Amino acid sequence: MTPAELMVKPGTEWATVYARARAxxxxxxxxxxxxxxxxxxxxxxxxxxxxxxxxxxxxxxxxxxxxxxxxxxxxxxxxxxxxxxxxxxxxxxxxxxxxxxxxxxxxxxxxxxxxxxxxxxxxxxxxxxxxxxxxxxxxxxxxxxxxxxxxxxxxxxxxxxxxxxxxxxxxxxxxxxxxxxxxxxxxxxxxxxxxxxxxxxxxxxxxxxxxxxxxxxxxxxxxxxxxxxxxxxxxxxxxxxxxxxxxxxxxxxxxxxxxxxxEGLNCWGIWEFGDWDTFAGHVRASFEYGKQRCTAYPRYVVQRRLFDEFLSAYLPVVRDLTFGHPLAVAAPEDPLPELDFGPLINDAKAKELCDTVADAVGRGGVPLYQGDLAAGRFLPGQQTSAYFAPVAILDPPASSPLHHAEPFGPVDTIVLVDTEAELLSAMNASNGALVASLACDDESTAQRLAADLRAFKVGINRPRSRGDRDExxxxxxxxxxxxxxxxxxxxxxxxxxxxxxxxxxxxxxxxxxxxx
The missing domain is CATH 3.40.605.10 (Aldehyde Dehydrogenase; Chain A, domain 1)
Incomplete structure (x- = not known):
């Protein structure tokens, strides 16, 4: 499908939606x-x-x-x-x-x-x-x-x-x-x-x-x-x-x-783990709304000896992510697209992330993946200044905000560790978080590590969320x-x-x- 084939689905234009709200x-x-x-x-x-x-x-x-x-x-x-x-x-x-x-x-x-x-x-x-x-x-x-x-x-x-x-x-x-x-x-x-x-x-x-x-x-x-x-x-x-x-x-x-x-830097730690198919599904789901939410996971702390297996599961997912105009369709009768995410909240946020990523790479962070806006699903000639393609940075430098703060956008950082102490230290980088998760095949080990995480909720081989009802x-x-x-x-x-x-x-x- 070429961009020239796309249009805003009839009936969902802003003028039409606003007129419905006024009525x-x-x-x-x-x-x-x-x-x-x-x-x-x-x-x-x-x-x-x-x-x-x-x-x-x-x-x-x-x-x-x-x-x-x-x-x-x-x-x-x-x-x-x-x-x-x-x-x-x-x-x-x-x-x-x-x-x-x-x-x-x-x-x-x-x-x-x-x-x-x-x-x-x-x-x-x-x-x-x-x-x-x-x-x-x-x-x-x-x-x-x-x-x-x-x-x-x-x-x-x-x-x-x-x-x-x-x-x-x-x-x-x-x-x-x-x-x-x-x-x-x-x-x-x-x-x-x-x-x-x-x-x-x-x-x-x-x-x-x-x-x-x-x-x-x-x-x-x-x-x-x-x-x-x-x-x-x-x-x-x-x-x-x-x-x-x-x-x-x-x-x-x-x-x-x-x-x-x-806010807090919610981390997903990976230690003595092997269920990569399930993990890949969690990675994709984590990009909902471009990670613009308080329970998003922008940091992966990975046991060094598992790094190659992590990349084999992670990179295919981020390469396959879909983003673009949320209301763009090829024909009037088509349903609205099933995208992973749309734009960031505004163009200023997109520029901020662009500058932050460039600074982190310039200071020594390794760009594992840098997406391209050209892969987005856009209308012909559409303004795209608020969009940001996914990025993954290995070992963000300590001087970068990406080292300790939540980016609030589709930017992941990966930190490699060799010991349990390093794992816990890296996952506690922001002095407190709302959620964290541990990918670990042995639940007793995961529970022991979870006790030392500075997060309110810790998921074992699964993500955590707000839980607005009975939790x-x-x-x-x-x-x-x-x-x-x-x-x-x-x-x-x-x-x-x-x-x-x-x-x-x-x-x-x-x-x-x-x-x-």
């Missing part, structure tokens, strides 16, 4: 701009910022950025809603949220298409993001009675600040569970993308009387209202360590309950601060329990949440 929720979209939502009303406050899609540079709706004054008004309005909602019977809360889920499910494909255009997800990844939100909240609807026994809502609304990569399955999911637990929920829309999807989702949910707030703005401008305000009952943050550190510093003085999920999620070291979440702990993190209760999590030993 579905006209109260939230005014002309060609998005609105902010607080106090039960959609508002024009805020200055729209121009935005382009990472998919092909198409102009799309940008976030309507509010200032600190408007944000403070929104938080006060949310507190008023919180005071009323917290007294609503659980039966009523469950009915309203179930109805909101039905509306969201009815617009599932539209929400997914917005995610494709705004943050470059493939169709498979976008629909999975929406489905995980809906299925996850339905699970909480079934389990919530036992989770709320002897518990009560927080003293104020929950403030949510999350990265752009999972607007539905992380941000919207969290807000709906927080509301189910009796809290008003505030979300700062990610500046880099996903705001139109969140606007539509918030509009559909708000029609059922849920106490949600959605505002856009810069972090420094809004931090006084969303982080430092004594009105806030809990701050839930998902993002990088730099921004997370600033949020944590702001919280020191307030003592506000917090959940801070931050606890957190991080070790600098990858997490505050309360752990997942299943019952997510509900406990946003409710108060018996006097003197101590929530499980990573926070200083002296921390006791006010009101707990």
């Amino acid at each position: 579905a929720a006209p109260e939230a979209f005014e002309d060609d701009r998005l609105l902010n939502f607080w106090g039960g009303r959609w508002r024009r406050e805020g200055t729209p910022v121009p935005a382009v899609s990472p998919v092909d540079g198409t102009e799309i709706a940008g976030p309507p950025m509010v200032d600190a004054v408007a944000a403070a008004k929104a938080v006060r309005a949310s507190l008023n809603e919180h005071r009323t909602w917290s007294f609503a019977p659980l039966t009523e809360r469950r009915i309203r949220i179930a109805a909101a889920l039905d509306d969201l499910a009815g617009h599932r494909d539209l929400l997914a298409l917005l995610l494709v255009w705004e943050i470059g997800k493939t169709w498979r990844s976008a629909t999975a993001d929406v489905d995980r939100c809906l299925d996850g909240v339905r699970w909480y609807l079934e389990q919530i009675d036992g989770m709320l026994a002897d518990r009560r809502p927080l003293r104020g609304p929950v403030s949510n600040i999350a990265s752009w990569n999972y607007p539905m399955s992380v941000l919207m999911h969290a807000m709906l569970v927080q509301a189910l637990a009796g809290n008003a929920a505030i979300a700062k829309a990610p500046t880099d993308g996903g705001v139109a999807c969140l606007t539509l989702a918030t509009a559909l949910a708000a029609r059922h009387g849920l106490p949600l707030t959605l505002i856009s703005g810069s972090g420094p401008e809004l931090s006084a209202a969303l982080v430092r305000s004594d009105i806030i009952g809990c701050v839930a943050f998902v993002g990088g360590r730099h921004t997370g550190g600033a949020v944590a510093a702001d919280l020191v003085a307030t003592g506000t309950r917090h959940i801070l999920e931050q 606890v999620f957190g991080g070790a070291g600098a990858s997490w601060r505050g309360a752990f979440v997942g299943g019952e702990l997510l509900v406990r993190a946003v409710t108060d329990g018996p006097p003197g209760e101590r929530l499980p999590g990573n926070f200083p030993a002296y921390t006791l949440y006010p009101g707990a």
Whole structure:
């Protein structure tokens, strides 16, 4: 197939998708701009910022950025809603949220298409993001009675600040569970993308009387209202360590309950291992969404004597990866393509990775594989500045960010080791991670090694994930601060329990949440 044969699948063009969103929720979209939502009303406050899609540079709706004054008004309005909602019977809360889920499910494909255009997800990844939100909240609807026994809502609304990569399955999911637990929920829309999807989702949910707030703005401008305000009952943050550190510093003085999920270098260690066919399948799956997710595995720590076998399994996979325009088809009736990944979040991120890789190689890193954008599946003449072909670097130099930090893109690094001590040291390079995995034929050896890994979850011959339903999620070291979440702990993190209760999590030993 030649590039000239490809076209955007009819009906999935940005103009068509945006028009469908406006028709579905006209109260939230005014002309060609998005609105902010607080106090039960959609508002024009805020200055729209121009935005382009990472998919092909198409102009799309940008976030309507509010200032600190408007944000403070929104938080006060949310507190008023919180005071009323917290007294609503659980039966009523469950009915309203179930109805909101039905509306969201009815617009599932539209929400997914917005995610494709705004943050470059493939169709498979976008629909999975929406489905995980809906299925996850339905699970909480079934389990919530036992989770709320002897518990009560927080003293104020929950403030949510999350990265752009999972607007539905992380941000919207969290807000709906927080509301189910009796809290008003505030979300700062990610500046880099996903705001139109969140606007539509918030509009559909708000029609059922849920106490949600959605505002856009810069972090420094809004931090006084969303982080430092004594009105806030809990701050839930998902993002990088730099921004997370600033949020944590702001919280020191307030003592506000917090959940801070931050990045870490998730590693896959390979020691005394031989099931390479299974491993190859895990490698391919790891490239979902171009590794732009908190549980991606960008580092392989490999026993030196297994390096040739590792390469024989690894290289064919990365050479066979497919990437390109997520909505490009050869004929109108064709299904959307099954790609491994699409673009990065923007062209600035693609350039950053390009520069980082070049610097690492220039300092002595060995380029095991460098993909070519020419292998991508693109429209004729399409802008491709946000795309990045897969790269693998052997032994990234200690002076490179690739040595200790998460690249957040399709860049793998491989480190060779000779002893178990070296394996553990290399896998603990970032002082804490969310997940790690060990490929090892002997489970007892793997379990022994896992005990010394600075990761919250360790998989034996399999990857680990968030586990938003019946499994606890957190991080070790600098990858997490505050309360752990997942299943019952997510509900406990946003409710108060018996006097003197101590929530499980990573926070200083002296921390006791006010009101707990």
